[in-house]
Each structure stands twice: as C-alpha cells, then as structure tokens.
Amino acid sequence: MQKINLKNLSLQEIEGLVESLGEKPYRARQIYEWVFQKDVSDIGEMTNLSLNLREQLNKPAYISRLSIANKRTSSDGTSKYLFLLEDGNSIESVLIPDEDRLTLCISTQVGCKLGCAFCLTGKSGFVRNLSQSEIIEQILSVQREIRPPLSSLLTKEGNGVVGDITNIVLMGMGEPLDNYENIIKSIKTMISPNGLKIPARRITLSTSGLIPEIKKLAKENLKINLAISLNASDNETRDKIMPVNKKYPIEELLEALKEYPLPPNRRITFEYVIIKGLNDSIEDAKRLSNILKNIKCKINLIPFNSFEGSDYETPDYKNVEEFQNFLISRHYTAIIRKSKGADICAACGQLRSKRLEG
Ligand code: SAH
Numbered sequence: 228m229q230k231i232n233l234k235n236l237s238l239q240e241i242e243g244l245v246e247s248l249g250e251k252p253y254r255a256r257q258i259y260e261w262v263f264q265k266d267v268s269d270i271g272e273m274t275n276l277s278l279n280l281r282e283q284l285n286k287p288a289y290i291s292r293l294s295i296a297n298k299r300t301s302s303d304g305t306s307k308y309l310f311l312l313e314d315g316n317s318i319e320s321v322l323i324p325d326e327d328r329l330t331l332c333i334s335t336q337v338g339c340k341l342g343c344a345f346c347l348t349g350k351s352g353f354v355r356n357l358s359q360s361e362i363i364e365q366i367l368s369v370q371r372e373i374r375p376p377l378s379s380l381l382t383k384e385g386n387g388v389v390g391d392i393t394n395i396v397l398m399g400m401g402e403p404l405d406n407y408e409n410i411i412k413s414i415k416t417m418i419s420p421n422g423l424k425i426p427a428r429r430i431t432l433s434t435s436g437l438i439p440e441i442k443k444l445a446k447e448n449l450k451i452n453l454a455i456s457l458n459a460s461d462n463e464t465r466d467k468i469m470p471v472n473k474k475y476p477i478e479e480l481l482e483a484l485k486e487y488p489l490p491p492n493r494r495i496t497f498e499y500v501i502i503k504g505l506n507d508s509i510e511d512a513k514r515l516s517n518i519l520k521n522i523k524c525k526i527n528l529i530p531f532n533s534f535e536g537s538d539y540e541t542p543d544y545k546n547v548e549e550f551q552n553f554l555i556s557r558h559y560t561a562i563i564r565k566s567k568g569a570d571i572c573a574a575c576g577q578l579r580s581k582r583l584e585g
C-alpha cells in the first residue's frame with residue numbers, strides 16, 4: 228500500500244485520517260501544526276500525541292522533504308535554489324533580499340502550458356502540476372537553510388542567520404491558476420494560523436489571465452494580492468506573445484478584474500514586460516493608460532530578460548524610463564522592476580525545468 232504524505236493534506240483531510248484511526252478530531256490540528264509550523268520530518272517527534280497514535284499514524288503516513296540539489300548566489304544577493312523532485316524532475320525557487328523584506332519566488336508547475344513567446348519556462352513546455360507538498364516544501368526548506376536550528380548556531384556551524392522569509396510570490400515556473408486545486412489548498416496552508424502563518428497580504432499570485440479561475444479565486448476570499456501579466460496594450464500585440472490572449476482577450480480580462488473584490492487599500496498589480504520594438508513606444512504607454520483607467524492598480528515595468536535562443540531583445544533603458552514617466556504623468560504608480568539575479572539565470576522568465584538523472 229502506498230503511504231500517505233501528510234504534507235499533501237489539508238486540515239480537513241487530516242481530520243478524516245485521524246477519525247479513521249478512531250481518534251478525536253482535535254488531534255488533526257496538532258498534527259497539522261507539527262507538519263507545517265514546527266516542520267518535523269518524523270511522526271515520532273510529535274510529542275503531544277500518545278505513543279500509540281504516533282505508531283498508528285506511522286503505518287499509513289509519512290512526511291516528505293525536498294532536497295536542495297543546488298544553490299547559487301548572485302552578486303546582488305539573490306539566491307536560486309534547485310530542487311530535485313521524487314520523480315526525477317526539478318524545479319527552481321528564487322530568494323530575493325530587499326531592504327526590509329525577504330521574498331521567496333516559488334514555482335507552481337514543472338514547466339508551463341501557456342507558451343508565452345518571451346518566457347523560457349513557456350518555451351520549454353509542460354510536464355506536470357506540483358502538489359501541495361512540493362509547493363510548501365520550497366518555502367520550508369529554504370527557511371530551514373537560511374535559519375539553521377538553534378543547536379548548530381550555538382556551535383557556530385550554521386551558515387548565518389538572514390532572518391525569516393517575509394513575502395511569497397507565486398511567480399516562478401508555471402501558471403498557478405492552471406494548477407488551481409493544489410494552489411488554493413497550498414495558499415490556505417500558508418495563511419492558516421495552524422499552518423505557516425504567513426499574512427495573506429504578503430502573498431502575491433501572478434497569472435497570465437485565466438478568466439474563469441480568476442472569477443473562482445475571487446469567491447475564495449483569501450485576501451492575497453493578485454498580479455496580472457498583461458505585457459501588451461492591444462490584442463494584436465498580446466496575441467503574438469501570449470497565446471492565452473486568443474482565448475481570453477484583454478477587454479474580457481479587464482472586465483473580470485473590475486469585478487474582483489479587493490480588500491481596502493489594495494490594488495491589482497499589472498506586470499508589463501517591455502520588449503524592444505514590440506511594446507515599448509509612447510503609443511503603447513498611452514494605450515495602456517487608457518485601458519487601465521477604471522481599475523485600482525499599479526504597474527510593474529519589467530525590462531525583458533533575454534535567454535539563449537530568445538527571439539526578443541532587451542529594451543533601451545531610455546525608452547523604459549520614458550514609458551514610466553508617461554504613466555506617472557497620467558497619475559499611475561509605475562515602477563521599473565529590474566530583475567535581480569540575471570547573472571545566475573534567476574531573473575523573471577529565466578527559470579526552466581531539467582530532468583536530473585541519477
Ligand atoms: N505564469 C505566471 C507566473 C509566472 S511568470 C504569469 O505569467 O504571470 C512571472 C512573470 O515573469 C510574468 O509577469 C511574466 O510576464 C514575467 N516574465 C516571463 N518571462 C520574462 C522575461 N524573459 N523577461 C522578463 N519577465 C518575464
């Protein structure tokens with residue numbers, strides 16, 4: 228019989244498991260806390276459970292961990308982690324230190340189906356969805372690595388305390404809303420007071436604009452931030468670089484976003500990858516400012532990061548600044564996001580999955 232990975236379960240699912248073992252439902256909360264808050268890897272360590280329950284649980288269940296296959300740190304302080312999955316696939320996460328934040332960018336799928344022309348992940352195709360355990364383990368294992376257990380700090384064997392991860396962005400490999408069930412379950416575990424206890428306002432989900440899932444997400448009322456990869460101001464250009472636009476064109480996407488219930492003082496973020504000669508003119512900026520008129524939003528301008536074999540070029544910085552200044556003159560908040568970690572291929576759109584052999 229295949230064992231159940233406790234890290235793949237929701238609190239309700241652990242309740243079901245506990246009840247099937249003839250135990251009281253409140254035990255489920257304790258187990259959930261051991262797995263996600265205290266981050267134990269061995270059921271034997273769950274010391275507030277009876278020895279008998281621990282033994283009973285050990286038979287059908289286990290707790291998985293991901294191994295960090297490689298870590299590279301950029302000259303700007305960004306670190307890229309490569310994780311080896313149980314089936315031989317691999318994924319990457321990027322840790323980005325900023326003044327008062329430590330943001331982890333996590334992957335949601337191995338590859339991506341959406342095939343955006345400017346994105347290496349998209350160009351590499353789709354392999355499979357990530358499970359809750361694989362999504363949450365990216366956070367737990369990086370946290371474990373940057374904040375070693377107290378015992379190793381006391382003996383000075385640790386590799387330095389950097390503090391805790393403060394923000395999570397679902398902007399690594401994959402389209403989060405194309406892995407809807409596992410993503411919602413994982414976000415609930417991230418924000419649960421019995422789970423990772425990450426405030427919802429510190430989590431951002433980025434999507435290429437899957438309208439039915441955006442509508443479903445609105446009803447979940449999770450209070451996380453939403454970022455939309457718009458990348459163009461007219462359908463003709465967006466069709467060229469984002470095939471998803473043929474199914475969900477700009478005007479329908481923006482209509483759906485107007486109905487998205489934002490918590491007070493919150494805005495939708497639009498990401499706009501600026502590609503030389505494609506979407507970097509003042510005409511583009513003008514159109515963008517017109518179509519976003521009635522939406523509470525801010526705009527992140529991301530100069531295109533190139534990669535081997537890419538068909539596009541990085542824009543001139545002068546154009547990017549003019550683009551930004553135009554939007555500011557129209558009273559938008561527009562920020563140029565210079566991707567960090569480009570020297571280690573950790574920048575937006577540079578992540579790819581590899582099959583690691585052996
Ligand atoms: N699939 C989701 C989240 C992952 S992509 C989405 O598309 O939103 C995260 C961000 O990286 C997106 O905003 C995307 O537009 C951007 N991106 C992809 N490739 C890029 C590249 N080569 N240079 C700069 N940004 C890129």
Ligand code: SF4
Pocket residue numbers: 339340341342343346347348349350399400401402435456
């Ligand atoms: Fe997928 Fe996002 Fe890359 Fe598009 S930009 S291919 S949706 S990961």
